[in-house]
Amino acid sequence: MSMEGAIPADHEHAASESAAEQWRDDLVSSLDVIEDQPLSERAASYAALHDELARRLDSGPTGVA
Numbered sequence: 001m002s003m004e005g006a007i008p009a010d011h012e013h014a015a016s017e018s019a020a021e022q023w024r025d026d027l028v029s030s031l032d033v034i035e036d037q038p039l040s041e042r043a044a045s046y047a048a049l050h051d052e053l054a055r056r057l058d059s060g061p062t063g064v065a
Contacts, residue, residue: 034045 030049034042034049037045
């Protein structure tokens with residue numbers, strides 16, 4: 001079996017951490033944008049963000065390791 005192109009486990013972990021950091025940064029940016037909106041628009045923006053996060057959670061892995 002060829003290992004060519006395989007990603008070592010430590011690189012997978014680093015890639016996973018990098019993706020998690022990027023996701024966190026994107027979330028913080030979204031929250032910053034919402035906080036800069038007029039108060040009358042924030043509720044709808046928070047509701048949209050909530051819906052997006054709920055979809056992401058629902059589409060994630062369901063098995064317990």
